[in-house]
Amino acid sequence: MSEALPTTLDAWLARLEAAHPVGIDLGLERVAEVARRMGLLARPLAGRVITVAGTNGKGSTVAMLEALARAHGLTTATYTSPHLVRYNERLRLDGEEADDAALMAGFEAVEQARLAGEPISLTYFEVGTLGAQWAISRRPPDLAILEVGLGGRLDAVNIIDPDVAVVTTVAQDHAAFLGTDLEQIGREKAGIMRAGRPAVLGSHTLPASVRETAAKLGAPVHALGEAFTREGEAEGWCWRGVGSDPRGSGSDPAAFLSDLPDPGLPLDNAATALQALSLADVTLEVDACRQALASVRLPGRMQWWGQWCLDVGHNPHAASYLAKRLQARPCRGRTLALLAMLGDKDADGVIAALAPVIDGWVPASLAGERARSADELAERLTARGESVMHRATSPGEAVEWLVTQLGEEDRVLVCGSFLTVGEVLPRLASVAGSVQTDTDQSSREVAP
Incomplete structure:
Protein backbone atom coordinates (compact mmCIF):
# COMPACT_ATOMS: atom_id res chain seq x y z
CA MET A 1 0.00 0.00 0.00
CA VAL A 296 7.96 47.93 -6.38
CA ARG A 297 8.17 46.27 -2.97
CA LEU A 298 10.68 43.71 -1.75
CA PRO A 299 10.56 42.72 1.94
CA GLY A 300 13.90 42.29 3.63
CA ARG A 301 15.96 44.52 1.33
CA MET A 302 16.70 47.87 2.96
CA GLN A 303 13.19 47.63 4.38
CA TRP A 304 12.51 50.26 6.99
CA TRP A 305 10.09 49.60 9.83
CA GLY A 306 10.25 52.75 11.92
CA GLN A 307 13.68 52.68 13.56
CA TRP A 308 14.47 49.23 12.17
CA CYS A 309 16.17 48.53 8.84
CA LEU A 310 15.95 44.91 7.70
CA ASP A 311 18.16 43.38 5.03
CA VAL A 312 18.96 39.76 4.23
CA GLY A 313 22.57 40.60 3.27
CA HIS A 314 24.84 37.78 4.44
CA ASN A 315 28.19 38.20 2.67
CA PRO A 316 30.84 40.96 2.55
CA HIS A 317 29.69 42.25 -0.84
CA ALA A 318 26.14 42.78 0.41
CA ALA A 319 27.37 44.20 3.71
CA SER A 320 29.48 46.80 1.90
CA TYR A 321 26.40 47.94 0.02
CA LEU A 322 24.44 48.22 3.27
CA ALA A 323 27.20 50.25 4.89
CA LYS A 324 27.24 52.71 1.99
CA ARG A 325 23.46 53.15 2.12
CA LEU A 326 23.50 53.77 5.87
CA GLN A 327 26.47 56.12 5.61
CA ALA A 328 24.61 58.16 3.01
CA ARG A 329 21.70 58.64 5.47
CA PRO A 330 23.22 59.48 8.87
CA CYS A 331 21.06 59.62 11.98
CA ARG A 332 21.44 61.73 15.13
CA GLY A 333 21.53 58.73 17.46
CA ARG A 334 23.33 55.42 17.46
CA THR A 335 23.31 52.84 14.67
CA LEU A 336 23.09 49.39 16.24
CA ALA A 337 23.35 46.02 14.50
CA LEU A 338 21.36 42.88 15.24
CA LEU A 339 23.53 40.25 13.55
CA ALA A 340 22.76 36.54 13.23
CA MET A 341 24.47 34.36 10.63
CA LEU A 342 24.86 30.77 9.50
CA GLY A 343 28.11 29.00 10.26
CA ASP A 344 29.20 28.68 6.62
CA LYS A 345 29.13 32.42 5.93
CA ASP A 346 32.04 34.87 6.10
CA ALA A 347 31.22 36.52 9.41
CA ASP A 348 34.56 38.32 9.66
CA GLY A 349 34.10 39.85 6.22
CA VAL A 350 30.56 41.01 7.02
CA ILE A 351 31.65 42.52 10.34
CA ALA A 352 34.58 44.33 8.73
CA ALA A 353 32.32 45.82 6.04
CA LEU A 354 29.70 47.05 8.52
CA ALA A 355 31.96 48.14 11.38
CA PRO A 356 32.55 51.73 10.14
CA VAL A 357 28.83 52.54 10.45
CA ILE A 358 27.89 50.50 13.55
CA ASP A 359 28.11 51.87 17.12
CA GLY A 360 27.07 48.73 18.97
CA TRP A 361 26.33 45.09 18.21
CA VAL A 362 23.78 42.54 19.39
CA PRO A 363 24.82 39.12 18.07
CA ALA A 364 22.10 36.45 18.12
CA SER A 365 22.12 32.68 17.75
CA LEU A 366 20.29 30.92 14.93
CA ALA A 367 18.76 27.46 15.22
CA GLY A 368 19.69 24.44 13.13
CA GLU A 369 22.74 22.39 12.20
CA ARG A 370 24.28 25.20 10.11
CA ALA A 371 23.76 27.78 12.86
CA ARG A 372 26.41 30.05 14.35
CA SER A 373 26.06 30.99 18.02
CA ALA A 374 25.88 34.48 19.46
CA ASP A 375 28.95 33.66 21.55
CA GLU A 376 31.02 32.88 18.47
CA LEU A 377 29.94 36.10 16.77
CA ALA A 378 30.66 38.03 19.97
CA GLU A 379 34.18 36.63 20.11
CA ARG A 380 34.83 37.75 16.55
CA LEU A 381 33.45 41.20 17.35
CA THR A 382 35.44 41.71 20.53
CA ALA A 383 38.61 40.53 18.78
CA ARG A 384 38.14 43.53 16.47
CA GLY A 385 37.51 45.89 19.38
CA GLU A 386 33.80 46.21 18.61
CA SER A 387 31.22 46.94 21.31
CA VAL A 388 29.02 43.91 22.09
CA MET A 389 25.97 45.15 23.95
CA HIS A 390 24.11 41.88 24.47
CA ARG A 391 24.28 38.22 23.40
CA ALA A 392 20.85 37.01 22.34
CA THR A 393 19.60 33.44 22.23
CA SER A 394 17.65 34.19 19.05
CA PRO A 395 16.85 37.13 16.73
CA GLY A 396 13.45 37.36 18.41
CA GLU A 397 14.99 37.70 21.85
CA ALA A 398 17.38 40.31 20.47
CA VAL A 399 14.38 42.35 19.30
CA GLU A 400 12.82 42.18 22.76
CA TRP A 401 16.05 43.36 24.37
CA LEU A 402 16.69 46.13 21.86
CA VAL A 403 13.19 47.56 22.19
CA THR A 404 14.02 48.38 25.82
CA GLN A 405 17.33 50.04 24.91
CA LEU A 406 16.55 52.24 21.91
CA GLY A 407 16.50 56.00 22.14
CA GLU A 408 14.19 57.99 19.89
CA GLU A 409 17.00 58.88 17.50
CA ASP A 410 18.68 55.46 17.40
CA ARG A 411 18.24 52.93 14.60
CA VAL A 412 18.86 49.20 14.21
CA LEU A 413 20.20 47.29 11.24
CA VAL A 414 18.96 43.68 11.19
CA CYS A 415 21.00 41.49 8.86
CA GLY A 416 23.05 38.35 8.36
CA SER A 417 20.58 35.84 6.95
CA PHE A 418 17.14 35.29 5.46
CA LEU A 419 16.45 33.35 8.67
CA THR A 420 17.33 36.41 10.76
CA VAL A 421 15.03 38.80 8.92
CA GLY A 422 12.32 36.15 8.61
CA GLU A 423 12.18 35.77 12.40
CA VAL A 424 12.39 39.50 13.14
CA LEU A 425 9.68 40.67 10.73
CA PRO A 426 6.71 39.09 12.53
CA ARG A 427 8.30 39.73 15.94
CA LEU A 428 8.44 43.46 15.28
CA ALA A 429 4.69 43.52 14.79
CA SER A 430 4.08 42.03 18.24
CA VAL A 431 6.97 43.41 20.31
CA ALA A 432 7.16 46.85 18.70
CA GLY A 433 3.49 46.99 17.81
CA SER A 434 3.33 50.78 17.93
CA VAL A 435 5.85 51.02 15.09
CA GLN A 436 4.25 50.92 11.68
CA THR A 437 5.84 49.56 8.52
CA ASP A 438 7.12 52.30 6.25
CA THR A 439 5.38 51.51 2.97
CA ASP A 440 6.86 54.45 1.09
CA GLN A 441 9.58 52.80 -0.97
CA SER A 442 11.37 56.07 -1.63
CA SER A 443 11.81 56.73 2.08
CA ARG A 444 12.97 53.28 3.20
CA GLU A 445 16.53 54.38 3.57
CA VAL A 446 15.78 57.62 5.34
CA ALA A 447 16.98 57.44 8.89
CA PRO A 448 14.12 57.72 11.38
Whole structure:
Protein backbone atom coordinates (compact mmCIF):
# COMPACT_ATOMS: atom_id res chain seq x y z
CA MET A 1 0.00 0.00 0.00
CA SER A 2 1.40 3.39 -0.98
CA GLU A 3 2.04 5.98 1.69
CA ALA A 4 -0.72 8.55 2.14
CA LEU A 5 0.24 11.98 0.87
CA PRO A 6 0.23 14.99 3.23
CA THR A 7 -2.95 17.05 3.38
CA THR A 8 -1.45 20.39 4.52
CA LEU A 9 1.37 22.54 3.20
CA ASP A 10 3.26 22.35 6.50
CA ALA A 11 3.11 18.56 6.42
CA TRP A 12 4.35 18.52 2.83
CA LEU A 13 7.30 20.74 3.70
CA ALA A 14 8.21 18.59 6.70
CA ARG A 15 8.13 15.52 4.46
CA LEU A 16 10.32 17.16 1.81
CA GLU A 17 12.90 18.27 4.39
CA ALA A 18 13.33 14.69 5.56
CA ALA A 19 13.12 12.91 2.20
CA HIS A 20 16.65 13.37 0.76
CA PRO A 21 19.88 12.46 2.57
CA VAL A 22 21.44 15.90 1.97
CA GLY A 23 19.90 19.35 1.77
CA ILE A 24 21.91 20.54 -1.24
CA ASP A 25 22.79 18.08 -4.01
CA LEU A 26 23.96 19.96 -7.09
CA GLY A 27 23.39 18.29 -10.48
CA LEU A 28 20.68 18.17 -13.13
CA GLU A 29 20.42 14.47 -14.04
CA ARG A 30 17.87 13.49 -11.37
CA VAL A 31 15.74 16.60 -11.55
CA ALA A 32 15.77 16.66 -15.37
CA GLU A 33 14.55 13.06 -15.54
CA VAL A 34 11.62 13.86 -13.25
CA ALA A 35 10.90 16.99 -15.32
CA ARG A 36 10.76 14.83 -18.45
CA ARG A 37 8.34 12.46 -16.78
CA MET A 38 6.18 15.47 -15.88
CA GLY A 39 6.22 16.80 -19.44
CA LEU A 40 7.83 20.04 -18.34
CA LEU A 41 10.53 19.91 -21.04
CA ALA A 42 8.17 19.10 -23.91
CA ARG A 43 6.76 22.59 -24.31
CA PRO A 44 7.69 26.19 -23.42
CA LEU A 45 7.08 27.12 -19.78
CA ALA A 46 5.93 30.62 -20.76
CA GLY A 47 5.84 33.03 -23.68
CA ARG A 48 9.28 34.22 -22.57
CA VAL A 49 11.57 33.10 -19.74
CA ILE A 50 14.14 35.25 -17.95
CA THR A 51 16.50 33.44 -15.57
CA VAL A 52 18.48 35.45 -13.01
CA ALA A 53 21.70 34.25 -11.35
CA GLY A 54 24.26 36.05 -9.19
CA THR A 55 25.70 36.27 -5.71
CA ASN A 56 23.78 39.41 -4.71
CA GLY A 57 21.04 41.42 -6.36
CA LYS A 58 18.98 38.52 -7.70
CA GLY A 59 15.94 39.18 -5.54
CA SER A 60 15.74 42.91 -6.26
CA THR A 61 16.27 42.32 -10.00
CA VAL A 62 13.49 39.73 -10.06
CA ALA A 63 11.13 41.99 -8.10
CA MET A 64 11.70 44.87 -10.51
CA LEU A 65 11.33 42.59 -13.54
CA GLU A 66 7.98 41.42 -12.21
CA ALA A 67 6.78 44.95 -11.46
CA LEU A 68 7.93 46.24 -14.86
CA ALA A 69 6.34 43.37 -16.76
CA ARG A 70 3.01 43.75 -14.97
CA ALA A 71 3.03 47.51 -15.56
CA HIS A 72 3.33 46.73 -19.28
CA GLY A 73 0.26 44.49 -19.12
CA LEU A 74 2.01 41.11 -19.17
CA THR A 75 0.86 38.07 -17.24
CA THR A 76 3.70 36.81 -15.04
CA ALA A 77 4.97 33.96 -12.92
CA THR A 78 7.91 34.45 -10.57
CA TYR A 79 9.88 31.78 -8.73
CA THR A 80 12.38 32.82 -6.05
CA SER A 81 14.13 31.38 -3.02
CA PRO A 82 14.51 31.28 -0.11
CA HIS A 83 11.44 32.74 1.56
CA LEU A 84 11.31 35.07 4.55
CA VAL A 85 8.20 34.07 6.49
CA ARG A 86 5.91 31.89 4.33
CA TYR A 87 6.89 29.25 1.77
CA ASN A 88 4.16 30.67 -0.49
CA GLU A 89 6.40 33.70 -1.12
CA ARG A 90 8.52 31.57 -3.45
CA LEU A 91 5.90 31.34 -6.21
CA ARG A 92 3.99 34.37 -7.38
CA LEU A 93 1.36 34.16 -10.12
CA ASP A 94 0.31 37.49 -11.63
CA GLY A 95 1.76 39.31 -8.66
CA GLU A 96 0.06 37.22 -5.97
CA GLU A 97 1.55 34.52 -3.77
CA ALA A 98 0.47 31.02 -4.77
CA ASP A 99 -2.03 29.49 -2.38
CA ASP A 100 -1.45 26.27 -0.47
CA ALA A 101 -3.60 24.24 -2.87
CA ALA A 102 -1.53 25.22 -5.92
CA LEU A 103 1.74 24.41 -4.16
CA MET A 104 0.51 21.06 -2.86
CA ALA A 105 -0.81 20.10 -6.31
CA GLY A 106 2.66 20.79 -7.67
CA PHE A 107 4.29 18.65 -4.96
CA GLU A 108 1.85 15.82 -5.70
CA ALA A 109 2.64 15.99 -9.42
CA VAL A 110 6.36 15.73 -8.62
CA GLU A 111 5.77 12.80 -6.28
CA GLN A 112 3.82 10.88 -8.90
CA ALA A 113 6.47 11.50 -11.55
CA ARG A 114 9.48 10.60 -9.42
CA LEU A 115 7.86 7.25 -8.58
CA ALA A 116 6.65 6.55 -12.16
CA GLY A 117 9.47 4.15 -12.94
CA GLU A 118 12.73 3.76 -11.07
CA PRO A 119 12.23 5.94 -7.95
CA ILE A 120 14.30 9.13 -7.94
CA SER A 121 15.30 10.93 -4.76
CA LEU A 122 15.00 14.74 -4.84
CA THR A 123 15.98 17.49 -2.44
CA TYR A 124 13.55 19.93 -0.82
CA PHE A 125 14.66 22.62 -3.28
CA GLU A 126 14.39 20.35 -6.31
CA VAL A 127 10.84 19.29 -5.46
CA GLY A 128 9.90 22.90 -4.81
CA THR A 129 11.38 24.02 -8.12
CA LEU A 130 9.67 21.28 -10.15
CA GLY A 131 6.40 21.86 -8.31
CA ALA A 132 6.54 25.58 -9.06
CA GLN A 133 7.34 24.93 -12.73
CA TRP A 134 4.42 22.52 -12.92
CA ALA A 135 2.09 25.15 -11.42
CA ILE A 136 3.36 27.74 -13.90
CA SER A 137 2.86 25.34 -16.82
CA ARG A 138 -0.83 24.86 -15.96
CA ARG A 139 -1.48 28.38 -17.20
CA PRO A 140 1.61 29.57 -19.10
CA PRO A 141 2.10 33.31 -18.57
CA ASP A 142 3.52 35.87 -20.97
CA LEU A 143 6.69 35.98 -18.87
CA ALA A 144 8.21 33.60 -16.34
CA ILE A 145 11.00 35.00 -14.14
CA LEU A 146 13.13 32.34 -12.48
CA GLU A 147 15.73 33.01 -9.77
CA VAL A 148 18.59 30.56 -9.43
CA GLY A 149 18.93 29.12 -5.94
CA LEU A 150 22.65 28.29 -5.81
CA GLY A 151 25.30 28.70 -8.50
CA GLY A 152 23.63 28.38 -11.89
CA ARG A 153 24.89 25.63 -14.17
CA LEU A 154 23.87 22.77 -11.87
CA ASP A 155 20.93 24.45 -10.14
CA ALA A 156 17.52 22.80 -10.60
CA VAL A 157 16.12 26.01 -12.11
CA ASN A 158 18.53 25.58 -15.02
CA ILE A 159 16.58 22.69 -16.57
CA ILE A 160 14.49 25.40 -18.25
CA ASP A 161 16.08 27.20 -21.22
CA PRO A 162 15.80 30.96 -20.71
CA ASP A 163 15.22 33.42 -23.53
CA VAL A 164 17.29 35.97 -21.58
CA ALA A 165 19.95 35.10 -18.98
CA VAL A 166 20.91 37.65 -16.33
CA VAL A 167 24.01 37.56 -14.13
CA THR A 168 23.85 40.29 -11.48
CA THR A 169 27.06 40.01 -9.44
CA VAL A 170 29.74 37.44 -8.66
CA ALA A 171 31.33 37.28 -5.22
CA GLN A 172 32.22 34.63 -2.65
CA ASP A 173 29.30 32.90 -0.98
CA HIS A 174 28.34 29.25 -0.42
CA ALA A 175 32.07 28.40 -0.50
CA ALA A 176 31.41 24.81 0.57
CA PHE A 177 29.54 24.21 -2.69
CA LEU A 178 30.97 26.78 -5.13
CA GLY A 179 34.51 27.18 -3.82
CA THR A 180 36.42 30.44 -3.44
CA ASP A 181 37.78 30.87 -6.98
CA LEU A 182 35.82 33.79 -8.45
CA GLU A 183 36.58 32.69 -12.01
CA GLN A 184 35.09 29.27 -11.31
CA ILE A 185 32.12 30.83 -9.50
CA GLY A 186 31.59 33.05 -12.55
CA ARG A 187 31.59 30.03 -14.86
CA GLU A 188 28.99 28.33 -12.69
CA LYS A 189 26.69 31.36 -12.69
CA ALA A 190 27.16 31.91 -16.44
CA GLY A 191 25.98 28.33 -16.94
CA ILE A 192 22.42 29.64 -17.26
CA MET A 193 23.29 31.20 -20.64
CA ARG A 194 22.13 29.61 -23.89
CA ALA A 195 23.59 29.68 -27.39
CA GLY A 196 22.29 32.55 -29.49
CA ARG A 197 20.19 34.02 -26.68
CA PRO A 198 21.02 37.33 -25.03
CA ALA A 199 22.95 37.49 -21.76
CA VAL A 200 22.63 40.58 -19.58
CA LEU A 201 25.56 41.33 -17.26
CA GLY A 202 24.51 43.59 -14.39
CA SER A 203 27.85 44.48 -12.79
CA HIS A 204 30.95 46.42 -13.84
CA THR A 205 33.22 43.93 -12.06
CA LEU A 206 32.35 40.41 -13.18
CA PRO A 207 35.08 37.80 -13.56
CA ALA A 208 36.41 37.28 -17.09
CA SER A 209 34.99 33.75 -17.05
CA VAL A 210 31.44 35.11 -17.41
CA ARG A 211 32.15 36.72 -20.78
CA GLU A 212 34.32 33.76 -21.79
CA THR A 213 31.38 31.43 -21.22
CA ALA A 214 29.09 33.67 -23.26
CA ALA A 215 31.63 33.77 -26.09
CA LYS A 216 31.98 29.97 -26.16
CA LEU A 217 28.21 29.60 -26.33
CA GLY A 218 27.69 32.38 -28.84
CA ALA A 219 25.38 34.23 -26.45
CA PRO A 220 25.17 37.97 -27.29
CA VAL A 221 26.43 39.99 -24.30
CA HIS A 222 24.69 43.13 -23.08
CA ALA A 223 26.81 44.52 -20.26
CA LEU A 224 26.20 47.35 -17.80
CA GLY A 225 28.28 50.36 -18.79
CA GLU A 226 28.47 49.20 -22.41
CA ALA A 227 25.26 48.05 -24.12
CA PHE A 228 23.19 49.75 -21.42
CA THR A 229 23.96 52.50 -18.93
CA ARG A 230 22.36 54.47 -16.16
CA GLU A 231 22.97 58.09 -15.23
CA GLY A 232 22.20 59.51 -11.80
CA GLU A 233 22.17 58.09 -8.30
CA ALA A 234 18.64 58.70 -7.06
CA GLU A 235 15.33 60.27 -8.07
CA GLY A 236 15.29 61.35 -11.71
CA TRP A 237 17.90 58.89 -13.00
CA CYS A 238 18.10 57.91 -16.67
CA TRP A 239 18.53 54.63 -18.51
CA ARG A 240 19.90 54.06 -21.98
CA GLY A 241 19.98 50.62 -23.49
CA VAL A 242 19.17 48.32 -26.38
CA GLY A 243 15.62 48.39 -27.64
CA SER A 244 13.48 45.27 -27.99
CA ASP A 245 14.51 43.02 -30.86
CA PRO A 246 12.73 39.73 -31.61
CA ARG A 247 16.02 38.22 -32.82
CA GLY A 248 17.76 39.08 -29.54
CA SER A 249 20.70 40.47 -31.49
CA GLY A 250 20.57 43.96 -30.08
CA SER A 251 20.53 45.57 -33.52
CA ASP A 252 17.66 47.95 -32.79
CA PRO A 253 18.37 51.62 -32.05
CA ALA A 254 19.15 52.52 -28.47
CA ALA A 255 16.23 53.10 -26.12
CA PHE A 256 16.22 55.94 -23.61
CA LEU A 257 14.15 56.50 -20.48
CA SER A 258 14.48 59.64 -18.36
CA ASP A 259 13.30 61.00 -15.01
CA LEU A 260 12.88 57.56 -13.44
CA PRO A 261 11.96 57.22 -9.73
CA ASP A 262 14.30 55.73 -7.16
CA PRO A 263 12.91 52.24 -6.40
CA GLY A 264 14.76 52.10 -3.09
CA LEU A 265 16.71 49.14 -4.49
CA PRO A 266 20.11 49.12 -6.24
CA LEU A 267 19.89 51.19 -9.42
CA ASP A 268 22.32 48.90 -11.24
CA ASN A 269 19.76 46.15 -10.71
CA ALA A 270 16.96 48.38 -11.91
CA ALA A 271 18.93 49.18 -15.07
CA THR A 272 19.63 45.47 -15.53
CA ALA A 273 15.94 44.60 -15.20
CA LEU A 274 15.03 47.21 -17.82
CA GLN A 275 17.56 45.79 -20.25
CA ALA A 276 16.51 42.18 -19.67
CA LEU A 277 12.83 42.99 -20.18
CA SER A 278 13.61 44.91 -23.35
CA LEU A 279 15.52 41.90 -24.72
CA ALA A 280 12.50 39.74 -23.89
CA ASP A 281 10.71 41.58 -26.68
CA VAL A 282 8.93 44.15 -24.52
CA THR A 283 8.85 47.70 -25.87
CA LEU A 284 9.51 49.80 -22.79
CA GLU A 285 7.07 52.64 -22.15
CA VAL A 286 8.36 55.36 -19.90
CA ASP A 287 5.11 55.86 -17.95
CA ALA A 288 4.81 52.13 -17.25
CA CYS A 289 8.44 52.00 -16.13
CA ARG A 290 7.97 54.96 -13.81
CA GLN A 291 4.86 53.39 -12.31
CA ALA A 292 6.59 50.06 -11.73
CA LEU A 293 9.75 51.47 -10.18
CA ALA A 294 7.78 53.78 -7.90
CA SER A 295 5.62 50.95 -6.57
CA VAL A 296 7.96 47.93 -6.38
CA ARG A 297 8.17 46.27 -2.97
CA LEU A 298 10.68 43.71 -1.75
CA PRO A 299 10.56 42.72 1.94
CA GLY A 300 13.90 42.29 3.63
CA ARG A 301 15.96 44.52 1.33
CA MET A 302 16.70 47.87 2.96
CA GLN A 303 13.19 47.63 4.38
CA TRP A 304 12.51 50.26 6.99
CA TRP A 305 10.09 49.60 9.83
CA GLY A 306 10.25 52.75 11.92
CA GLN A 307 13.68 52.68 13.56
CA TRP A 308 14.47 49.23 12.17
CA CYS A 309 16.17 48.53 8.84
CA LEU A 310 15.95 44.91 7.70
CA ASP A 311 18.16 43.38 5.03
CA VAL A 312 18.96 39.76 4.23
CA GLY A 313 22.57 40.60 3.27
CA HIS A 314 24.84 37.78 4.44
CA ASN A 315 28.19 38.20 2.67
CA PRO A 316 30.84 40.96 2.55
CA HIS A 317 29.69 42.25 -0.84
CA ALA A 318 26.14 42.78 0.41
CA ALA A 319 27.37 44.20 3.71
CA SER A 320 29.48 46.80 1.90
CA TYR A 321 26.40 47.94 0.02
CA LEU A 322 24.44 48.22 3.27
CA ALA A 323 27.20 50.25 4.89
CA LYS A 324 27.24 52.71 1.99
CA ARG A 325 23.46 53.15 2.12
CA LEU A 326 23.50 53.77 5.87
CA GLN A 327 26.47 56.12 5.61
CA ALA A 328 24.61 58.16 3.01
CA ARG A 329 21.70 58.64 5.47
CA PRO A 330 23.22 59.48 8.87
CA CYS A 331 21.06 59.62 11.98
CA ARG A 332 21.44 61.73 15.13
CA GLY A 333 21.53 58.73 17.46
CA ARG A 334 23.33 55.42 17.46
CA THR A 335 23.31 52.84 14.67
CA LEU A 336 23.09 49.39 16.24
CA ALA A 337 23.35 46.02 14.50
CA LEU A 338 21.36 42.88 15.24
CA LEU A 339 23.53 40.25 13.55
CA ALA A 340 22.76 36.54 13.23
CA MET A 341 24.47 34.36 10.63
CA LEU A 342 24.86 30.77 9.50
CA GLY A 343 28.11 29.00 10.26
CA ASP A 344 29.20 28.68 6.62
CA LYS A 345 29.13 32.42 5.93
CA ASP A 346 32.04 34.87 6.10
CA ALA A 347 31.22 36.52 9.41
CA ASP A 348 34.56 38.32 9.66
CA GLY A 349 34.10 39.85 6.22
CA VAL A 350 30.56 41.01 7.02
CA ILE A 351 31.65 42.52 10.34
CA ALA A 352 34.58 44.33 8.73
CA ALA A 353 32.32 45.82 6.04
CA LEU A 354 29.70 47.05 8.52
CA ALA A 355 31.96 48.14 11.38
CA PRO A 356 32.55 51.73 10.14
CA VAL A 357 28.83 52.54 10.45
CA ILE A 358 27.89 50.50 13.55
CA ASP A 359 28.11 51.87 17.12
CA GLY A 360 27.07 48.73 18.97
CA TRP A 361 26.33 45.09 18.21
CA VAL A 362 23.78 42.54 19.39
CA PRO A 363 24.82 39.12 18.07
CA ALA A 364 22.10 36.45 18.12
CA SER A 365 22.12 32.68 17.75
CA LEU A 366 20.29 30.92 14.93
CA ALA A 367 18.76 27.46 15.22
CA GLY A 368 19.69 24.44 13.13
CA GLU A 369 22.74 22.39 12.20
CA ARG A 370 24.28 25.20 10.11
CA ALA A 371 23.76 27.78 12.86
CA ARG A 372 26.41 30.05 14.35
CA SER A 373 26.06 30.99 18.02
CA ALA A 374 25.88 34.48 19.46
CA ASP A 375 28.95 33.66 21.55
CA GLU A 376 31.02 32.88 18.47
CA LEU A 377 29.94 36.10 16.77
CA ALA A 378 30.66 38.03 19.97
CA GLU A 379 34.18 36.63 20.11
CA ARG A 380 34.83 37.75 16.55
CA LEU A 381 33.45 41.20 17.35
CA THR A 382 35.44 41.71 20.53
CA ALA A 383 38.61 40.53 18.78
CA ARG A 384 38.14 43.53 16.47
CA GLY A 385 37.51 45.89 19.38
CA GLU A 386 33.80 46.21 18.61
CA SER A 387 31.22 46.94 21.31
CA VAL A 388 29.02 43.91 22.09
CA MET A 389 25.97 45.15 23.95
CA HIS A 390 24.11 41.88 24.47
CA ARG A 391 24.28 38.22 23.40
CA ALA A 392 20.85 37.01 22.34
CA THR A 393 19.60 33.44 22.23
CA SER A 394 17.65 34.19 19.05
CA PRO A 395 16.85 37.13 16.73
CA GLY A 396 13.45 37.36 18.41
CA GLU A 397 14.99 37.70 21.85
CA ALA A 398 17.38 40.31 20.47
CA VAL A 399 14.38 42.35 19.30
CA GLU A 400 12.82 42.18 22.76
CA TRP A 401 16.05 43.36 24.37
CA LEU A 402 16.69 46.13 21.86
CA VAL A 403 13.19 47.56 22.19
CA THR A 404 14.02 48.38 25.82
CA GLN A 405 17.33 50.04 24.91
CA LEU A 406 16.55 52.24 21.91
CA GLY A 407 16.50 56.00 22.14
CA GLU A 408 14.19 57.99 19.89
CA GLU A 409 17.00 58.88 17.50
CA ASP A 410 18.68 55.46 17.40
CA ARG A 411 18.24 52.93 14.60
CA VAL A 412 18.86 49.20 14.21
CA LEU A 413 20.20 47.29 11.24
CA VAL A 414 18.96 43.68 11.19
CA CYS A 415 21.00 41.49 8.86
CA GLY A 416 23.05 38.35 8.36
CA SER A 417 20.58 35.84 6.95
CA PHE A 418 17.14 35.29 5.46
CA LEU A 419 16.45 33.35 8.67
CA THR A 420 17.33 36.41 10.76
CA VAL A 421 15.03 38.80 8.92
CA GLY A 422 12.32 36.15 8.61
CA GLU A 423 12.18 35.77 12.40
CA VAL A 424 12.39 39.50 13.14
CA LEU A 425 9.68 40.67 10.73
CA PRO A 426 6.71 39.09 12.53
CA ARG A 427 8.30 39.73 15.94
CA LEU A 428 8.44 43.46 15.28
CA ALA A 429 4.69 43.52 14.79
CA SER A 430 4.08 42.03 18.24
CA VAL A 431 6.97 43.41 20.31
CA ALA A 432 7.16 46.85 18.70
CA GLY A 433 3.49 46.99 17.81
CA SER A 434 3.33 50.78 17.93
CA VAL A 435 5.85 51.02 15.09
CA GLN A 436 4.25 50.92 11.68
CA THR A 437 5.84 49.56 8.52
CA ASP A 438 7.12 52.30 6.25
CA THR A 439 5.38 51.51 2.97
CA ASP A 440 6.86 54.45 1.09
CA GLN A 441 9.58 52.80 -0.97
CA SER A 442 11.37 56.07 -1.63
CA SER A 443 11.81 56.73 2.08
CA ARG A 444 12.97 53.28 3.20
CA GLU A 445 16.53 54.38 3.57
CA VAL A 446 15.78 57.62 5.34
CA ALA A 447 16.98 57.44 8.89
CA PRO A 448 14.12 57.72 11.38
